[in-house]
Amino acid sequence: MTGHLELRGLRKAFGGVVATDDVSLTFEPGTLSAIIGPNGAGKTTLFHLITGKLPVTAGQVLLDGVSITGLDRREIVRRGIGRAFQVANLFPTFTVEDSLAAGLMAHAGRTASLLQSFPPPDVKRQAEEVMELCGLTQLARTEARHLSHGDQKLLDIALALALEPRVLLLDEPTAGMGPDERWRMIERVQRLWAARSLTLIFIEHDMDIVFKIAQNVRVLRYGAVLAEGTPEEVRRNPAVVEAYLGAEHAL
Structure with missing residues (x-):
């Protein structure tokens, strides 16, 4: 890199x-x-x-x-090139883990898998790694709309990081x-x-x-x-x- x-x-x-x-x-x-x-x-x-x-x-x-x-x-x-915004761009009803998994799968061109078992084990592992890195592990099952302002911004950064910029x-x-x-x-x-x-x-x-x-x-x-x-x-x-x-x- x-x-x-x-x-x-x-x-x-x-x-x-x-x-x-x-x-x-x-x-x-x-x-x-x-x-x-x-x-x-x-x-x-x-x-x-x-x-x-x-x-x-x-x-x-x-x-x-x-x-x-x-x-x-x-x-x-x-x-x-990855970017996090001044105002976080999140799906409000997605949990932290599901937000990251969806972002990872879309980046990998695996959107068809969203209709099957979600998230797949390999994507779940990747999401867990990013959550740990960003200090979001304890919030994995929390919907984005219920996060604090600071944690929403952290999730936005995590979404950018998940794409390995x-x-x-x-x-x-x-x-x-x-x-x-x-x-x-x-x-x-x-x-x-x-x-x-x-x-x-x-x-x-x-x-x-x-x-x-x-x-x-x-x-x-x-x-x-x-x-x-x-x-x-x-x-x-x-x-x-x-x-x-x-x-x-x-x-």
Whole structure:
């Protein structure tokens, strides 16, 4: 498993409005990176372009040196790009275990088996492994609608992990959580990253979290890259302090 993600001159325009403007970034395999910036900076749009949810106006997305630009979303997932959303996308009446089993079977093209014994033993084992990794084992028989907000987001991450991505994108994994729950979530994210040796990229507005766990930070403003570097370098960058961080987060 590798997971080298490269964005070359990525641009997205909606008519005369440019949402992503000539973004060129490289994410090395196995790194943990944050993308930050003001609201409307183009962070989620960038994720949409990487995953094929939005078509690219110009530029390329490459995974391990091979262009995935223009491929449909399912093929991009098969190639190794996984994503969990700011608002979890779940089947509310499915249990945690059944949600993972259904995702695994759909990914493997085994949807016909859904009408037979469910889940098959091999899929059940895979689901159990992912639940253990994500700390969801005790909730295996709980329907998604009855999970806490934090556990719903964990299940969404688990669904992405079950598809064995090389690159995992997390869109504000701590959104809507209280302080304690935020830190529990981010500690879990760190453990998942280490256990799977993923290239993990997350969008986050909590700068305490960003500067504590990210190895590299990319800053967007008006759809363009304003700065990138280590947390220390970004915190010392006058343009970033002025545009986004403010004096309270500067070194």
